[in-house]
Structures are given as structure tokens and as C-alpha cells.
Amino acid sequence: MTSTGPYEIPAHVHSALLPQSTRLVVDRRGSTVWDVQTSNDGRYAVKLGYPTEPHPWTAVAPAREAAVLRQLDRVDRVYSGEWDEGTWNAQPWHEGVSLFDAWQPGRHHKHPKEPDLADAHACATALATLHAAGWAHGDVQPNHLILGPAGAGAFLIDLALARGGKVPDIFDFQYRGCLVHYEAPEISQSILEFGTATPTMEADVYALAASWFISATGWRHVSYPDDAERKEQRQAIVDKPHRPINVPGPLGKVMESMMCRNPADRPTAAEVCGEVRNAF
Known part of the structure; x- marks a missing residue:
């Protein structure tokens, strides 16, 4: 069965949350997301x-x-x-701006401005915290990194593809990759060969660097036509080196190490935090 959104909040969910206001945030790829403000229990996604x-x-x-x-x-x-078309969840809303939007003023293909190291450190800290808990995210991308208000750090959202613990079999499914623009070469290779892959912390680190790169420059980490099919995109990631890291300042060097072809040669997220912190 294939459905088409966006969908209104189901009546039983509406009755449970008692929204004071609602705002449609996004509807794509099988997910409708609402920003819901309640009268006595805060704000939810x-x-x-x-x-x-x-x-x-x-x-x-x-x-x-x-x-x-x-x-x-x-x-x-x-x-x-559950609801008529599938499942739902409600979780506390994270106030802030996405990494991609936050770095937009300095974004330039050829001459990007030096990225904000505090922002980069906050993103790396959010990923390192998840990894320390034993989980790989599997879908790190700029719109899943939310920079909170001053002093609040960053939030890593959208954990539906994360691996690291047991989830109920009825709700589990195989990992078939994420948004290809941020896939590490070994993930793309596995999907091309087997149709599935295993999210890893090393691939998350690569994806974080790819997220920083596109947010600072506007370029994807590997070049391929805008209208390329996903198979073609993944083949390009497997076959081609990543674009030259033209990001000025100390973050560029850190990103180079994070995007090593060999996953074992990449720093851990905790090590990335240390390198960025030492660059302040």
C-alpha cells in the first residue's frame, strides 16, 4: 500500500496531546511532521x-x-x-536552527567563509554523546543537526535508522542507506552490492564532515549530476575521491581526516571534539 501525505494529526493523538496550536513542518518520504504546542505539557514534534x-x-x-x-x-x-496509515510518535521539540541554515551566510562554492568552530564543536559533541551510548545514527545530515540557543549546544535528531540496541521486531527493518549526499563510500558500496548496509560510527563521522562541507560550500562531497539516479550517485561515491576540502581555517584539516576512504583511519567523534576544541 502506498499513501500520499500530508496527514492531519489523528483524533486519538490530538485528544492525548490537546494541542493549543499546530504547524506543519514537513511532509516527505513517508513522514508528516507537525510542530505542536500544548497548553500544559510543552512543545512536541x-x-x-x-x-x-x-x-x-x-x-x-x-x-x-x-x-x-x-x-x-x-x-x-x-x-x-499506531494510526490508520502506520505509526506515530511525539517527542519534545528542540528549539534552534539547522546547521545548513546557520551556515548559509558564509556558504560559497569557491570562497566559503571560515565556519564557526563553536557550532562545529557542538555538532561533534552531539554525535560523540550518541556514540558513547553505543549507538550509530545512520542518517547524519545538516538538517538533523539542530543548533540550539546560545549555550544550549546541538541536538542530533531523527533517530529512526539508528543501530545499537534491540527494538521490537514488529517495528524493525533493514538499513538501506540514508540521504546519499552524506553516505560514506563503504555504505554506498554495501548497498550497491547487497541492497543493505550496517550503520557504523565511522560512517557517521564521515557524514558529519560531509554535512559540514555542504553547509559551508554548497557542494556535495562527491560530484554527480543533480538528476542522477540513486544508483548512479552511489557509484560515484564509490568510484570518485571526495571534492577538495576548500574550507578555510582549522576545520578543513579535521574534515580531511574524517573523510578518509578507510574507515579505520578516521578519528572517532570524541577525537573530532578534541581536535576542534584545541583549534579554538
Whole structure:
């Protein structure tokens, strides 16, 4: 079954949260997300999953993410359940701006401005914290890195693809990659060969560097036509070296090491934090 969103918040979820206001945030790839302000329980991101072609697993992704969040014990107000088209979850809203939007003023293909090291450190810290808990994210990208208000650090959101613990079989599914613009070569290679891959912390580190690169320059880490099919995109990532890192300042050197072809040669997220902190 294939559905088309966006979808309104189901009546039983509406009754449970009692929204004071709602705002449609996004609807794409099998997920409708609402920003919901309640009168007495704060602000929530409400995600409604529904099946798409060729990705029916999007219907159960919200329930899977809720299971991950509960194991991480990062938030104490995570709700989930089923609805007519799939599953849903409600989790506390993270106030802030995405990495991609935050670095937009300095973004330039040939002459980017030196990125904000505090922002970069906050992003690396969020990833290192997840890794320290034993989880690989599997979908690190600029829009999943939310820079909070001053002093609040960064939040790494959208954990539906994360691996590191047991989730209910009914809501689990194989990992078939993420947004290709941020895939590490070994992930793309595995998907091309086998149709699936295993998210790793090393691939997350590569994806973080690719996220910094596109946010600072506007370039994808590997060149391929804008209208290329996903198979062609992944083949380019496997066959080609990444673009030259033309990001000025100390972060460029750190990014070079994070995007090594050999996963074993990449620094850990914790090591990236140390390198960026020492560059202040």
C-alpha cells in the first residue's frame, strides 16, 4: 500500500496531546511532521509515518525511533502508537536552527567563509554523546543537526535508522542507506552490492564532515549530476575521491581526516571534539 501525505494529526493523538496550536513542518518520504504546542505539557514534534513506494518501512519508522529514544533515556516524554496509515510518535521539540541554515551566510562554492568552530564543536559533541551510548545514527545530515540557543549546544535528531540496541521486531527493518549526499563510500558500496548496509560510527563521522562541507560550500562531497539516479550517485561515491576540502581555517584539516576512504583511519567523534576544541 502506498499513501500520499500530508496527514492531519489523528483524533486519538490530538485528544492525548490537546494541542493549543499546530504547524506543519514537513511532509516527505513517508513522514508528516507537525510542530505542536500544548497548553500544559510543552512543545512536541509529532511524526506520522506512512508507507511509500519503494519504502514501505517509513510507516513504522516513528515507532522505531520512539523505541531508540527510550533506550537512550535522553528524554522523558516520548509517546508512540499506531494510526490508520502506520505509526506515530511525539517527542519534545528542540528549539534552534539547522546547521545548513546557520551556515548559509558564509556558504560559497569557491570562497566559503571560515565556519564557526563553536557550532562545529557542538555538532561533534552531539554525535560523540550518541556514540558513547553505543549507538550509530545512520542518517547524519545538516538538517538533523539542530543548533540550539546560545549555550544550549546541538541536538542530533531523527533517530529512526539508528543501530545499537534491540527494538521490537514488529517495528524493525533493514538499513538501506540514508540521504546519499552524506553516505560514506563503504555504505554506498554495501548497498550497491547487497541492497543493505550496517550503520557504523565511522560512517557517521564521515557524514558529519560531509554535512559540514555542504553547509559551508554548497557542494556535495562527491560530484554527480543533480538528476542522477540513486544508483548512479552511489557509484560515484564509490568510484570518485571526495571534492577538495576548500574550507578555510582549522576545520578543513579535521574534515580531511574524517573523510578518509578507510574507515579505520578516521578519528572517532570524541577525537573530532578534541581536535576542534584545541583549534579554538
